[in-house]
Amino acid sequence: MVLPAGRPVPLNGTAEPGTELTVEFGTQKKGATADKDGKWRITLDPMPASLESRVLRIHALLADAEALLQDVVVGDLWLCAGQSNMNFPLKASVEKQEALEAISTVDVRYFDGQSWMKLTRDNVSGLSAVGVWFAMEMARRQNAPVGFLKIGMGGTGIEAWIPERAFPDSEHGRRMRPLVNDPQVLKAAEEDAADPKVYGQHRLAKWGLARAVPASLYRKLVEPTADLPVRGAVWYQGESNAVPDAPHGEYRLWLKSLVASWRDLLHSPDLPFIVIQLPDYDPGMEENRAAWTRVQNEQAAAAQETDGVWVVETKGLGDPTNIHPKRKKEVGIRAAAAACQHLHLDGANAK
The missing domain is CATH 2.60.40.10 (Immunoglobulins)
Structure with missing residues (x-):
């Protein structure tokens, strides 16, 4: 550990x-x-x-x-969270072989919520590519051990990652509250889990939801981290909120609420947050492109308006035809560079 x-x-x-x-x-x-x-x-x-x-x-x-x-x-533990691009495994990335060769040069540990393991070329392939590259770069820059915990679920909106008490007091926030414990919504979520459908045709889509009930992932995945002494968080999410009918400025409100609620849970009012901006992508119709750009802009706005939150630009790292770009190395490295720059960690030496 x-x-x-x-x-x-x-x-x-x-x-x-x-x-x-x-x-x-x-x-x-x-x-x-x-x-x-x-x-x-x-x-x-x-x-x-x-x-x-x-x-x-x-x-x-x-x-x-x-x-x-x-x-x-003795070192730092980082919490890495988000949806499918945070979950994206190293073995599916174009930099897999490079990571396998680099992992032996640093001391990186992974915590799955129950047990720890030291990363080697034999056990790293199935882990988050962004998480692995972030941790390796943090360890390299600090010459120190780094641990990370990844929590994530593909196809999920930010609404699932925030406790109900922290929902923004907006029209969208007020619409989400009744869905948290709605029996029909909960039943649909169970059926989706047992019999997954193509995104958009899943049962929760009936209520305009992504693949998780509002507040559900906060309870299931975030709350169990409450007592962990994490150094900071890396957040990579937003794809499922890039929808044309979302009100302008809404994602910014939810992201700021997420930061505040997680800081409260982790007993760290100044917990550093690294927000990875959505990469370049062309979702097709003009209204979808506008929605994608809107989330990118609101990620940057939330970071600018919140102390201790920094956005990582991913320009040049996306794939216009693939919402899951296979280049993850530079994403993780840019996130680590942002953390080290803002927290003044570059050049730290372990004893």
Whole structure:
């Protein structure tokens, strides 16, 4: 795993009630006692980023039992989220071979919400191409370990990624609220999941929805990250909101609400957000092209109007005939360059 650098590191666990424990990592040794519910918590002191692989040792004193977590490093953990272009796997990109050769030169770890793995050429191909290139470039620039967690679902609108309480007070926001718990909408979502249809012919389209119910992915995918000490977030979404009938300025409102609600959930009011702008694409009809451009512009506007949010331009990296361009390396690298520039991370050295 990757423990967060430069901040206190909370560690939680369970044991028999009343069990006295010690936790050791590097030069630190901390004690804790499991409470009546068997829960314990200790906090390690802040540590600098380090490429040194160490063991995290948890020892139950009287029972003389211990748990050893191997190959633990100290660095940054980033949350990468969005729809299909964030999900796009490395193996389908044109830079797959280049990534396989580069992965051995950096220390990148992936967290799937349950377990960790260190990335190698044998296990990286199925992961997010943008996430992998972003993490590799962050690790290269900082000479430090980087971990990332990807949450994503293709064909989903931004409305699914925000809690109902944070929906904008707009006509569209007010229209979305009743759909959050509507039995017919929820049933349609279940049927879509069991029997997927071509996008646009899916059952949720009846309500003008993409492939997820409003607020549903916030509950399912975002809320479980609440206690993770993430350094920042990379957001790559908007394709499903580039529709002709969307009110002007609406996506900007939703993106700003998403940033605020995620920052609140992650207990980080200044959490950095890297927003990847939609790449060049020609959806056909003039009204569809206008809608695509509108989302691009509103992504930039939301970033300009919100402290700690930066947009990454993807001009020249799209494919006019493919909504899923296969060039992902430069997208990830540009996102990492933006993060390092704005957070002054270039040239950092791990010990």
